[in-house]
Structures are given as C-alpha cells and as structure tokens.
Amino acid sequence: MNFEDSVLIRHSLGLHARPSIKFTSLAKKFSSDIRIKKGDQSHWVNAKSIIKVMGLKIPSGKELQIQADGIDADNAVKSLIDLVLNNFDEE
Amino acid sequence: MGQKKQIFYGKAASSGQSIGAIDLIQKRLPSSRHIRKKNAPPVQETLLENAIDQAVNDLTQLIQTSDKLGAQILQLQLLLLKDPELTNPIYAQIRQGESATTSWENTLNFHIEDYVRASDKLFQSRANDFVDIRNRVLRYLKQEVRSPAEQSNENNLIFIAEDIMPSQFLELDWSRYVGIAIVKGSVFNHVSMLARARQIPFLIRMPKRILSLSAQTPVILDCDNEKLIYAPDHKTLRKFERSFSLSQQSENGTLLNPVVTGNGRQISVFINVDDLRCLDDISPENCEGVGLARSELMFFQTNVLPNEETQFRAYKKLLGWAGDKPVTIRTFDAGGDKGLFGLFGDQDQSSSSGMRGIRLLLSNPDIFRVQIRALARAAVFGNLKVLIPMVTISQEIEATRKQFFEEIERLRNENKDARMPALGMMVETPAAAIMIESFDVDFFAIGSNDLAQFIMATSRDCHNVEYLQDPANPAVLKVIRDIAEYADANNKQVCICGEMASSTDLLPTLLNLGIKNVSVPTMALARVKAAIIHEQMSV
Known part of the structure; x- marks a missing residue:
C-alpha cells in the first residue's frame, strides 16, 4: 500500500533537533518504509533516520512531503502529518 | 608571578559575573601519529563498533545524571550514534580498506562542514553536537584514556579553552567551576542554552590570546560588560x-x-x-x-x-x-x-x-x-x-x-x-x-x-x-x-x-x-x- 501527503512546517525553528527527534521516533513505530523530502526538492530521505531528517534543514514555512509504503502506510502518513500540524506537541 | 593586568573582550552567551582562577583546557584531540598499525577491515569494523558502544555507554550514563535540558541535548547525540544511516556508509568505507579512524573522522567532518555551511544560524549551531560525538568516538578509537588527574582539584575555576562541547559541559564538576570563556562558540548552540539555563557566566568569541594565558592566575569574568580581566590589580x-x-x-x-x-x-x-x-x-x-x-x-x-x-x-x-x-x-x-x-x-x-x-x-x-x-x-x-x-x-x-x-x-x-x-x-x-x-x-x-x-x-x-x-x-x-x-x-x-x-x-x-x-x-x-x-x- 502506498500513501503520500504533504504538510507545511509551522514550528518557528523549522524541523530542528527536538522536532526531528519526535518525528523520527514516531516514524519508527510503523513497519512501512517512510520517506520524506523538502517540498521544492527531489531528494527523498529515510524518515526514520535522525541524521537524514535533521539534515534536510527544513526551515519554518516550508512544505514537507511524506510518502509511505507498507501495510500501515496510510496510518503512518496521517500520524506524522498530525504531529507536524500539532507543532510537535510543543504547545 | 607579577602578571600584568590585561582585558579581553568577547560576546556574552550567558550573563553574570564571577571571580576565579584560570583553568586552561587544552585541546585533547590526539594526533594521528598514535594510530596503531592498520588492521584488516573486520578488525577495523570491530574497533569502530566498540568505540561507538563505549561512547553510547558514556552518554547513557551522563543522561542519567543530567537535568532535563542536558538530557534532551544528549539524546540527540545518542540517536545520531545509533543511526545506521550515519554508520553504514562508514562501515562500507572500512570494508573497502579504509581505517576505522579515517572513515569515522572523514564522514563526521563531512556532516560538520554541512552544518557549518547552513544558511540558518540555528542549524549552523548544530555542528557543535557533531563535533562532540566525533571527538568522543575518536578518543576511544585512538584509545585515549582521560585520567581524572587531568582535572584540577582547585575550586572557583574559570574554564578557558578554544571551544566547549555539550557533553564536556555536562561532565564538568560544576561545584568547582564558576564560569567559561572560549574562543569559538555561538549564542545559539546547545552549550550556550545550558549555560543560560544554569546561570553560568559564559563569554564566547574571545581573542585566541586567552589560550596562552597562565593557568591559575586570577581573573574576573564580567559577562555583563562582556570582558575578562586577567590578573586584576587590587584596586580593580x-x-x-x-x-x-x-x-x-x-x-x-x-x-x-x-x-x-x-x-x-x-x-x-x-x-x-x-x-x-x-x-x-x-x-x-x-x-x-x-x-x-x-x-x-x-x-x-x-x-x-x-x-x-x-x-x-x-x-x-x-x-x-x-x-x-x-x-x-x-x-x-x-x-x-x-x-x-x-x-x-x-x-x-x-x-x-x-x-x-x-x-x-x-x-x-x-x-x-x-x-x-x-x-x-x-x-x-x-x-x-x-x-x-x-x-x-x-x-x-x-x-x-x-x-x-x-x-x-x-x-x-x-x-x-x-x-x-x-x-x-x-x-x-x-x-x-x-x-x-x-x-x-x-x-x-x-x-x-x-x-x-x-x-x-x-x-x-x-x-x-x-x-x-x-x-x-x-x-x-x-x-x-x-x-x-x-x-x-x-x-x-x-x-x-x-x-x-x-x-x-x-x-x-x-x-x-x-x-x-x-x-x-x-x-x-x-x-x-x-x-x-x-x-x-x-x-
């Protein structure tokens, strides 16, 4: 099963250390392969890797695209989008 | 004896004032000369695995004795060390005949450079966290043992060094240190956040000359006026x-x-x-x-x-x-x-x-x-x-x-x-x-x-x-x-x-x-x- 969606990063620091930690820990809870990329780029990276996710250095106001492939792909993408929409549970 | 009073200016990363004696912390990155004769790739792989394991152990222990902010900062380092996306390419280099030390150092330096060049200052300041894990693993790879004797037993010390890493900050015995002054640094990085949270006076971007000052000389660390007064006279x-x-x-x-x-x-x-x-x-x-x-x-x-x-x-x-x-x-x-x-x-x-x-x-x-x-x-x-x-x-x-x-x-x-x-x-x-x-x-x-x-x-x-x-x-x-x-x-x-x-x-x-x-x-x-x-x- 393949699923894809995108979301705007509103966290004022962007996809920084703490948000990246939360993002990757949530991604690891799913068995699907999950990839993300910065909206305007074509380079996809492993959403379960802290070095890759933080390494995208996505600032606030940029779009994040999430793609999952696997049995829980639908749920994975939705949950990760929710995390971003809730500003990584930081307020 | 008879040191001349000098004033050095920097930038305050945390406010406050203190009086103490200089503790000059030398860079402890070992030189490549000490590297042991190159072993076959499997041995090199094991060397790196062990070094990373030891670093992970260090950080896990340090997290237990750190406050919430400190633990959060170390958590990032721990996750990085455990990330196969970081380590797999390094093991691949080793299998192609490169030494564990060189592969680790080159790869980490590549990531450090990548962050240093980031356009956002906050992302730039993450470079420091990579330097921290690079050095910790390198110390184990080069089998450098830090003896506790290296730390001085004096009290009221001012930590003076080229730079200070988050884990180094968290390892310091803060009952004996009353401030920090370093040559590098950024107000945005994790060490600065820690210093502000703990209200420790901290000056960054000091002139390099502070590294050649005499240890144990009294200094006034005056972050509110962004200066370090070396060997102040009695009047001052x-x-x-x-x-x-x-x-x-x-x-x-x-x-x-x-x-x-x-x-x-x-x-x-x-x-x-x-x-x-x-x-x-x-x-x-x-x-x-x-x-x-x-x-x-x-x-x-x-x-x-x-x-x-x-x-x-x-x-x-x-x-x-x-x-x-x-x-x-x-x-x-x-x-x-x-x-x-x-x-x-x-x-x-x-x-x-x-x-x-x-x-x-x-x-x-x-x-x-x-x-x-x-x-x-x-x-x-x-x-x-x-x-x-x-x-x-x-x-x-x-x-x-x-x-x-x-x-x-x-x-x-x-x-x-x-x-x-x-x-x-x-x-x-x-x-x-x-x-x-x-x-x-x-x-x-x-x-x-x-x-x-x-x-x-x-x-x-x-x-x-x-x-x-x-x-x-x-x-x-x-x-x-x-x-x-x-x-x-x-x-x-x-x-x-x-x-x-x-x-x-x-x-x-x-x-x-x-x-x-x-x-x-x-x-x-x-x-x-x-x-x-x-x-x-x-x-």
Whole structure:
C-alpha cells in the first residue's frame, strides 16, 4: 500500500533537533518504509533516520512531503502529518 | 608571578559575573601519529563498533545524571550514534580498506562542514553536537584514556579553552567551576542554552590570546560588560568585590525603589522580560515596571508562532503581574541577528539593516494584525505601552497607529473589549535619532546596541574594526544626550534598554547625559541599582 501527503512546517525553528527527534521516533513505530523530502526538492530521505531528517534543514514555512509504503502506510502518513500540524506537541 | 593586568573582550552567551582562577583546557584531540598499525577491515569494523558502544555507554550514563535540558541535548547525540544511516556508509568505507579512524573522522567532518555551511544560524549551531560525538568516538578509537588527574582539584575555576562541547559541559564538576570563556562558540548552540539555563557566566568569541594565558592566575569574568580581566590589580578586584557585595545586599531587599542617587536624582529602574517564568522570582515592588518585554522571546519557549489567544493570555498575565505599573511590550523584532529565523518565511533577515523590526511587521500584515489585536485586548487590563522596533521614518508609526485603530474597531464590532495602548518607538536608526521631533509617539526607548552600531557604521561581527565598536564613543553619547534633552523638553519618557544600561562601566556616563530611566535584565537588577547608588556617592 502506498500513501503520500504533504504538510507545511509551522514550528518557528523549522524541523530542528527536538522536532526531528519526535518525528523520527514516531516514524519508527510503523513497519512501512517512510520517506520524506523538502517540498521544492527531489531528494527523498529515510524518515526514520535522525541524521537524514535533521539534515534536510527544513526551515519554518516550508512544505514537507511524506510518502509511505507498507501495510500501515496510510496510518503512518496521517500520524506524522498530525504531529507536524500539532507543532510537535510543543504547545 | 607579577602578571600584568590585561582585558579581553568577547560576546556574552550567558550573563553574570564571577571571580576565579584560570583553568586552561587544552585541546585533547590526539594526533594521528598514535594510530596503531592498520588492521584488516573486520578488525577495523570491530574497533569502530566498540568505540561507538563505549561512547553510547558514556552518554547513557551522563543522561542519567543530567537535568532535563542536558538530557534532551544528549539524546540527540545518542540517536545520531545509533543511526545506521550515519554508520553504514562508514562501515562500507572500512570494508573497502579504509581505517576505522579515517572513515569515522572523514564522514563526521563531512556532516560538520554541512552544518557549518547552513544558511540558518540555528542549524549552523548544530555542528557543535557533531563535533562532540566525533571527538568522543575518536578518543576511544585512538584509545585515549582521560585520567581524572587531568582535572584540577582547585575550586572557583574559570574554564578557558578554544571551544566547549555539550557533553564536556555536562561532565564538568560544576561545584568547582564558576564560569567559561572560549574562543569559538555561538549564542545559539546547545552549550550556550545550558549555560543560560544554569546561570553560568559564559563569554564566547574571545581573542585566541586567552589560550596562552597562565593557568591559575586570577581573573574576573564580567559577562555583563562582556570582558575578562586577567590578573586584576587590587584596586580593580576590590571595586569588583564591593559592587558584588552591594548587589547581594540589594538582592536581600535592602535597596527599595525608587533608586535615588547620592546627589538626589531619582532614577527609575525597570526590568526586561523575555520569559514570563522569570516573574515567579521577582516582585513588582522591586522595580518600576517592565521597561522592555521582547515579545518574540516571550514565545520562544513554545517554538511556535503564537495565535491571538496565546498572545493575549501572555500579555494579560504580564500586566496582571505588574498591577498598575507600566508594562512596555515590544512588537515582534525578528530579523537581523535575532534568533527567530523562519518565522516570516524566506524574506531576507540576515542583514541587521535589512528586513527586520517594523519593516518586517508592516510587510507581513497577517502576523502583525494578530499581535495588534492581542495587544489592544490586553491593554484593557493594565498600563500597557507598545514599543515599535527599528523605526526609521514617521510613516511607519502612522501606519502602525492606523492598524491599531482598525483592529480596535473590528474587535469592538465583535463585542470584544479593546483599548489603544500608549505607542512608543525604539530609537535605533540614525535617521530616527536625527529627526526625533518628526515622530508622533508617547515615549521613546533607546536600543543602544543597534544605535551605536549604526552610528559607528560597524558591527560586532566585523573584525579589525574593534577600535570603532565603542558604545561610549562621543558620537554615540552626543546622540543619546540629544534624544534625552528632546524627550525631557517635551515631557516624554526615554528609557535605555540595551546592554549599555546594565553595563556598570557605562551607567554613570548615561546618567550624566540626562538618562533617568533604564531597563535591565532581572538578573542585573540588584547590581544596577547598587551601581547607581554607589557611583553617584563617589562623585
């Protein structure tokens, strides 16, 4: 099963250390392969890797695209989008 | 023996003052000469695995003894060390015949460089975390054992080094250290955050010469004046100790407002509020009110652009704390060197004379409008004064006032209480200072750092022009005196709220220029009050 969606990063620091930690820990809870990329780029990276996710250095106001492939792909993408929409549970 | 007094200037990453002895921490990165003869790839792989395991063990233990912030910072390092996306390419290099040490070092250096080159200062400051794990694993790869004997047994030490890593900071025995001064550093990185959270005086970007100072020599680390005094003479030391004890007395509540100088002038001392949590530790009785609440920093802790309700609640809380005393809230001042990157998207914020302050707000009406609504609603609950940053021409004030009127009208149509607060401006640009009479505002605040920088046409980031980076240059002082005189003649309040106000070196000069209001960080409140009384008495 393949699923894809995108979301705007509103966290004022962007996809920084703490948000990246939360993002990757949530991604690891799913068995699907999950990839993300910065909206305007074509380079996809492993959403379960802290070095890759933080390494995208996505600032606030940029779009994040999430793609999952696997049995829980639908749920994975939705949950990760929710995390971003809730500003990584930081307020 | 007989060391000569020297003064070194840097940048404060955390405020405060302390007296101690130098503990010179040498770089402990081992040289490549000690690397053992290269073994076959499987052995090299095991070497790296073991080194990473040991580093993981270290960090896991350190997390257990660290506070929440420290643990969070180390958690990042731990996750990086355990990330196969980091380590797999390194093992692949080893299998192709490269040594464990070289592969690890090259790969980590690649990541460090990548962060150093990032366009966002906050991302740049993450490079430090990579340096930290690089060094820790390298130490194990090169089988360097750090003997505890290397740490000195003295007390009251000032940590002096080229740089300091987060884990190094967390490993230090803080019962023996009273401050840090380093050559590198960034106010945004994790070590600076830790130092601020623990209120440890911390100077960064010091001249390299501090690394060749003699260990154990006494020094005064004065972050409030951003300097390190090496081998202070008895007079300097006594003066410092006296102001130290005076400020402790006043901390004990012996100095009450209003602060009257020795020659009878009354000076109003306000506080700067960046974080509402600091209000828990201070009573409004101890100051004349809030002279500067930097709204962009009030919400920094939540890391999110706050909506109208969040802002309204915070402003109302601040006004509630102050009772009938005035509360000056500055509208968002993102841009320049202020660490609020990303909030306004992609606009150019890198330059201190570019898109920042009111310029940025007026060009982002959606964000400004929300803040104006929250402020106008909060104004009902106390004595609110709204301060506009980086004003250059009078039209900017008029545009702001118009937006206030429009939003108040809208709010009332929505049956919400709202009021027009007093409107004031930061005098930071030479244009505003020169044409001060053209601005229709209720009060002024002088942003001494920016004003000095613009008048002297230099900034602290520029090297080799240090001789011009002098906030006490007669040109700067003349402009400040003119502003004070104009405000006085027109019955308008003018307050100094930059670093100059809490510099006990410059304070007497400011008072002599006719400044009657200063706003300082809560931590400097007692010290500044003490300095006002003390300095004037000696006149």
